[in-house]
Amino acid sequence: xxxxxxxxxxxxxxxxxxxxxxxxxxxxxxxxxxxxxxxxxxxxxxxxxxxxxxxxxxxxxxxxxxxxxxxxxxxxxxxxxxxxxxxxxxxxxxxxxxxxxxxxxxxxxxxxxxxxxxxxxxxxxxxxxxxxxxxxxxxxxxxxxxxxxxxxxxxxxxxxxxxxxxxxxxxxxxxxxxxxxxxxxxxxxxxxxxxxxxxxxxxxxxxxxxxxxxxxxxxxxxxxxxxxxxxxxxxxxxxxxxxxxxxxxxxxxxxxxxxxxxxxxxxxxxxxxxxxxxxxxxxxxxxxxxxxxxxxxxxxxxxxxxxxxxxxxxxxxxxxxxxxxxxxxxxxxxxxxxxxxxxxxxxxxxxxxxxxxxxxxxxxxxxxxxxxxxxxxxxxxxxxxxxxxxxxxxxxxxxxxxxxxxxxxxxxxxxxxxxxxxxxxxxxxxxxxxxxxxxxxxxxxxxxxxxxxxxxxxxxxxxxxxxxxxx
Ligand SMILES: [Zn+2]
Numbered sequence: 001x002x003x004x005x006x007x008x009x010x011x012x013x014x015x016x017x018x019x020x021x022x023x024x025x026x027x028x029x030x031x032x033x034x035x036x037x038x039x040x041x042x043x044x045x046x047x048x049x050x051x052x053x054x055x056x057x058x059x060x061x062x063x064x065x066x067x068x069x070x071x072x073x074x075x076x077x078x079x080x081x082x083x084x085x086x087x088x089x090x091x092x093x094x095x096x097x098x099x100x101x102x103x104x105x106x107x108x109x110x111x112x113x114x115x116x117x118x119x120x121x122x123x124x125x126x127x128x129x130x131x132x133x134x135x136x137x138x139x140x141x142x143x144x145x146x147x148x149x150x151x152x153x154x155x156x157x158x159x160x161x162x163x164x165x166x167x168x169x170x171x172x173x174x175x176x177x178x179x180x181x182x183x184x185x186x187x188x189x190x191x192x193x194x195x196x197x198x199x200x201x202x203x204x205x206x207x208x209x210x211x212x213x214x215x216x217x218x219x220x221x222x223x224x225x226x227x228x229x230x231x232x233x234x235x236x237x238x239x240x241x242x243x244x245x246x247x248x249x250x251x252x253x254x255x256x257x258x259x260x261x262x263x264x265x266x267x268x269x270x271x272x273x274x275x276x277x278x279x280x281x282x283x284x285x286x287x288x289x290x291x292x293x294x295x296x297x298x299x300x301x302x303x304x305x306x307x308x309x310x311x312x313x314x315x316x317x318x319x320x321x322x323x324x325x326x327x328x329x330x331x332x333x334x335x336x337x338x339x340x341x342x343x344x345x346x347x348x349x350x351x352x353x354x355x356x357x358x359x360x361x362x363x364x365x366x367x368x369x370x371x372x373x374x375x376x377x378x379x380x381x382x383x384x385x386x387x388x389x390x391x392x393x394x395x396x397x398x399x400x401x402x403x404x405x406x407x408x409x410x411x412x413x414x415x416x417x418x419x420x421x422x423x424x425x426x427x428x429x430x431x432x433x434x435x436x437x438x439x440x441x442x443x444x445x446x447x448x449x450x451x452x453x454x455x456x457x458x459x460x461x462x463x464x465x466x467x468x469x470x471x
Contacts, residue, residue, distance in 0.1 A: 108159045108166075116152045123150075124165075127158055133165040133187070137180055140189040146170050146178045174257055196255035196262065202461040204249035211238055214248075224252060224264050231281045231293050232272045234303050247273045251458055266291065269454045282451045284439060296451045298439035304371070305350040305433045306397065309379065310404060310415045312338035319427035334425040335378065335418035342383055342413040344404040348395040349377045349419075357391045363416065364408025367401050375434075378418040381410045397436075 110127055120134050138147050150156075150170070159167040168180040169192075177192045205218035215225035228250060229238050236242075250270035255263040269282045281293040281301045293301040317337035324331045352371035360366040363380035367389060370376045383405025395401060406413045419428040439447045 108161075109157055110160065111155055111157045114150050114152055114154045114156060118150055118152070120147050120150070123156060127160075128163055129158065129160060129165050130163040136187050137168070137189075140180070140187060143178045143191040144180070144189045146172065174262075194257075196257055199254045199256060200251055200268065201254050201264070202249070202251055202458075202465070204462065204465065205247070207242060207244060207246040207248075209244070211242060211246075211248075218248075221264055224267065227265055227267050228270055228272070231267060231270055231301055232274075232279055234301060235279055236272065236274050241274055243275050246275065247271075249458060249462060251454065251461065269458055271458065280455065282447075282454055284443070284447050284450065286440070286443065292436075294439050294447065294451070296448075296455060298444055298447055298451075300436035300438055302397075302436040303433040304397075304436045305375070305377070305419075306347060307428070307433065308338065309347045309349045309377070309417055310338050310340055310344055312340045312344075312415070314339050315429075316412075316414055319425075319429065335380075335416050336428050338415045338417065340404045340413065340415060342403075342405050344413075344415075345386075345400040346379050346382065346402045346404060346415055348397060348399045348401050349417075350375070350397045352377075352395060354389055354391050354393050354395060354401070357385060357389065359408070362409035364410065365402070365405065366408075369395060369401075374422055376420045376423075378416075378420070380416040380418075381405055381407050381414060383407065383413070 112123055112127055114123070120137070121131060124131055124134060138144060147170070151172075155171045157169045157171070158165060166182060169177055171177040175194050175196070177194075178189060179192050180187050180189050182188070203215075203218045203220050203224075205214040207214045211229060212222075212225055215228065216222075220228070228248065232238075248271065251268045252265060252270075253268060254261055266283060267281075269280070271278060271280045273279075279301075280296050282296065283291055283293055285291040295301060315336060316339040317333055319333055319336055321330060322333045323329065324333075348369055350369070350371045352369040352375075354367060355370045355376070356366065356368035358366065360380070363378075365382040365385065366378060366380045367382070367385065368376060368378045379402060381404070382402040385402045386400045388399075389395065389401035404413050404415050410416075417428055419426050419431055421431070
């Protein structure tokens, strides 16, 4: 099952739904509001994290040449953080003009792109610099190792006085560079890490035919639409349950570098109304960096188990009595068979510990995972195991443990999947799945306050959008 193409599918092709064609089409009227971005980013990011101050401190302004960074703050990892500045221009307007370059006269700086086979010595020669400084540079601390592994495509900028080197910056990527500079005639080195500038954006839409189409009309990227479907996908079947008139709205992050959008996500908060029922989800990030989505009361949006642990093409055998295709006699089928191409990854249905990995008679290559005291899952007929899936190891929900095959008694490549509750086989397709853990008790008050604020922001954006439509 290709989830992406499922989302793109028009719900009318699956469900016969005569309907009015002229419902309010909010998505067309969508606007991204960033005028209040500074305020919102500050509040949201601060609230979304256990470690508010640190998160805020990490935000950086972009478009400033590394050479002009004397005011930047070194951090505990010996890295450099640039100070925070927030955009003033709305996203929908022209992108902000490039930030001013370094204060030094431009003529002092020379730039060279590193070519295949270049050494520092050959580059210095090309730029007309004396070779003497090289010796000193390569002996500096760890970040100076970049000089020994110059990569074609990286750029190197030098500030110099005649043939005397004053400063050298090697740009490894858009975000990382290494800077050599002088203090009292002595060279020093530091790694400069620029961080993406994060802005908050708002999107909303009403579904006409599919989530995908309305999402695109609302200005959302494919990745963001998938993320939205992923958050609510535990409760809403985006193929069968979607109806014309369903609505969504969300706050999400956009990441910018030099005024150019380079990525979007994660979603900070979202709401989805399906057939009159509304679901809300709020992202919460713990101090260790782990993030999850919870409803406004702190319950997890996820279930403790995936409904299907493999991307399958069809269900080739259901749970219950059947004639065994190989043994040719009546037997109870204790699981579900998912036909899939050999080699398709099989995922752990939930967090747990691998208690068995090996050949198991007709099951062929098999893994059994124990999930707490009550639940266990079994995966059979694998072609091979994932190398990290060993007996005794802990696995996370969604982690690949092996690959589809036809080992043991199997007529073709498929995953045989079993779900046990207190040792009793249950139908994986219909068993009621427990929710994943709610918000940690110690974070609950913090989360509830955050949830209230973020939902208020969502309402504020919606109001602003509606007001702009009335005008
Ligand atoms: Zn089976």
